[in-house]
Each structure stands twice: as structure tokens, then as C-alpha cells.
Amino acid sequence: MKHDVILPKQGIYEGDVELIEWIAQDGSYVEVGAQLYLLGTDKVEVEILAEVAGILTHEQPDGFVADVGTRVGSIDTEGGGSA
Numbered sequence: 001m002k003h004d005v006i007l008p009k010q011g012i013y014e015g016d017v018e019l020i021e022w023i024a025q026d027g028s029y030v031e032v033g034a035q036l037y038l039l040g041t042d043k044v045e046v047e048i049l050a051e052v053a054g055i056l057t058h059e060q061p062d063g064f065v066a067d068v069g070t071r072v073g074s075i076d077t078e079g080g081g082s083a
Contacts, residue, residue: 019038
């Protein structure tokens with residue numbers, strides 16, 4: 001099963017956000033709580049963590065800017081792997 005990786009809302013901020021940089025590599029196995037990417041708004045930068053374990057697929061590049069809730073990748077929870 002694939003779990004969407006999205007640009008989450010940060011507090012009351014509802015404008016565009018930026019996927020500043022992927023921290024986890026495309027195609028890598030990530031554990032719950034692993035750092036996925038760095039998210040930025042005009043006021044804050046936040047590390048976004050994995051909510052599920054599995055194989056990460058990047059769907060947008062570093063520097064991608066979009067509305068909160070936009071899908072930027074996925075984690076295949078059925079993709080076994082080793083850490």
C-alpha cells in the first residue's frame with residue numbers, strides 16, 4: 001500500500017510552502033520517524049518525518065513550491081527492505 005507524502009500545513013500558515021531539500025534518498029527504506037525532507041515557509045523551516053515505514057519515492061524535486069496538502073512523494077509500506 002502506498003502512503004502519500006504531502007506538504008503539511010504548519011500552524012495557521014496556509015500559503016505556498018517549499019520542499020527545500022530531500023533528506024532521505026529516493027528509493028531508500030525509511031523507518032517511522034525518519035527525516036524525509038526540509039519544508040520551508042516565509043517564516044520557518046521544519047524537518048518532516050516519516051509517518052510509516054517503507055520504500056520512499058520522490059515525486060517532486062528539491063526547491064518545489066506548492067500549496068499545503070500537495071503530494072510530493074510516496075512510501076510503499078509493502079516494499080520490504082533493510083535499514
